[in-house]
Amino acid sequence: MKRLMCFLLVFMITFTALPGSVQNVYAGAVRVSGTISINGLTNADIAGRGYNIRFDWYRDYNMTQLAFSKTHTDIAGVPYTFSHYVSQEGLFDIRVYLDMDKDNVFDTNEPYQVISQYVDFSSEVSGLNIVLTAPPAPLPTSILTGSINAAGYTREECISNGYIIRRSLYHDPGLTQKIAEGDESLNDLPLSYWWTFYVDQGQYYLFVYMDKDGDGILDEDEPRQKLPVPLDPDNRIDDFTINLMPAATLQGSIRSNIPESINGISVQLFHNGDTDEAPIATALADETGNFEFRGVTAGDYTVVAENPSGFVPVQIVNVSVVEGEIKSVGELMLVKVDLDGNNRTDIDDLMTVALSYGSVKDGPGWDTRADLNCDGRIDEIDLKILNQYYGHAW
Numbered sequence: 001m002k003r004l005m006c007f008l009l010v011f012m013i014t015f016t017a018l019p020g021s022v023q024n025v026y027a028g029a030v031r032v033s034g035t036i037s038i039n040g041l042t043n044a045d046i047a048g049r050g051y052n053i054r055f056d057w058y059r060d061y062n063m064t065q066l067a068f069s070k071t072h073t074d075i076a077g078v079p080y081t082f083s084h085y086v087s088q089e090g091l092f093d094i095r096v097y098l099d100m101d102k103d104n105v106f107d108t109n110e111p112y113q114v115i116s117q118y119v120d121f122s123s124e125v126s127g128l129n130i131v132l133t134a135p136p137a138p139l140p141t142s143i144l145t146g147s148i149n150a151a152g153y154t155r156e157e158c159i160s161n162g163y164i165i166r167r168s169l170y171h172d173p174g175l176t177q178k179i180a181e182g183d184e185s186l187n188d189l190p191l192s193y194w195w196t197f198y199v200d201q202g203q204y205y206l207f208v209y210m211d212k213d214g215d216g217i218l219d220e221d222e223p224r225q226k227l228p229v230p231l232d233p234d235n236r237i238d239d240f241t242i243n244l245m246p247a248a249t250l251q252g253s254i255r256s257n258i259p260e261s262i263n264g265i266s267v268q269l270f271h272n273g274d275t276d277e278a279p280i281a282t283a284l285a286d287e288t289g290n291f292e293f294r295g296v297t298a299g300d301y302t303v304v305a306e307n308p309s310g311f312v313p314v315q316i317v318n319v320s321v322v323e324g325e326i327k328s329v330g331e332l333m334l335v336k337v338d339l340d341g342n343n344r345t346d347i348d349d350l351m352t353v354a355l356s357y358g359s360v361k362d363g364p365g366w367d368t369r370a371d372l373n374c375d376g377r378i379d380e381i382d383l384k385i386l387n388q389y390y391g392h393a394w
């Protein structure tokens with residue numbers, strides 16, 4: 001019997017509270033309605049973007065005591081006619097704003113107005129004409145929507161381990177000039193996302209990684225992806241797919257006709273064509289000449305060996321790296337063509353090659369210095385290399 005009474009009561013309230021019905025005031029709630037327009041934004045600016053309008057009802061004008069909120073989703077245009085029911089009485093300060101990134105948070109670029117309104121259950125509030133004004137900040141110039149995937153990871157392990165997706169937007173491909181960043185809990189795979197960037201038109205670079213240990217630092221075992229993004233004013237890019245991949249490793253070795261010079265020599269990694277800029281990474285060769293770069297993202301690189309005095313500069317260009325691979329860049333030949341160290345490649349150096357000409361490694365007459373291409377033979381190839389630099393001052 002009691003249950004039936006409850007049901008009847010709920011039914012009556014639901015029925016009398018229907019918007020558009022004659023009575024817009026009933027016990028415990030009142031209808032609030034009006035229109036919202038936005039200074040500087042036309043219907044065409046709004047249409048198709050699916051912005052939200054959000055009402056945050058506060059108990060105080062400092063807007064610290066939030067009583068409740070109401071979100072009107074995906075508004076089709078302006079002026080927007082709104083209507084909602086309020087089930088609390090008293091004086092409120094209400095911030096109404098265009099929630100452009102739909103995060104239910106007032107952001108400083110979002111058009112807004114704050115109004116004071118007294119509400120009691122005895123009289124409907126209608127005819128509120130609210131004008132949202134954009135603060136003097138740039139409007140969102142680009143919105144990215146899409147999905148993030150991570151090869152080799154399951155949804156379950158990402159969620160149970162609390163992995164975090166961290167994203168940053170950069171001006172430059174070398175990822176040194178960061179202009180925006182944000183985090184996201186990994187609660188699904190593929191993770192769908194909606195990001196708004198407040199940037200000028202241009203070519204940007206998005207770097208996203210899965211922060212598995214949550215330390216805010218990209219570690220070698222954390223999948224990542226760097227993608228160029230063209231951002232245009234007021235542009236929206238849908239279905240932008242990000243595939244997080246493990247980092248690659250680049251390996252190589254240095255050989256020299258002066259073997260003792262190899263240990264500890266530095267090797268630098270650059271993006272192709274960027275050798276005038278700071279290197280992306282630096283590695284030191286061990287005593288056998290081996291070096292390694294870990295955590296390398298996909299791209300085209302140039303590997304440059306340090307150039308001690310008297311040595312011929314050496315680099316390898318167009319090293320194309322694919323995510324996750326372990327790639328050998330081969331050998332960098334660090335050649336010294338001033339064999340006696342008098343800062344010139346001259347007749348004495350030529351004599352050194354000539355005297356050991358025809359010898360093989362560690363055989364009679366062998367002189368390691370004269371094997372300029374490190375092939376274990378002193379022959380016409382070594383003479384040619386020396387000839388190429390004959391007369392050069394170092």
Ligand SMILES: [Ca+2]
Binds near residue numbers: 103
């Ligand atoms: Ca917002």
Ligand SMILES: [Ca+2]
Binds near residue numbers: 212215218219
């Ligand atoms: Ca980390």
Ligand SMILES: [Ca+2]
Binds near residue numbers: 337343
């Ligand atoms: Ca010399």
Ligand SMILES: [Ca+2]
Binds near residue numbers: 372374377
């Ligand atoms: Ca040789």
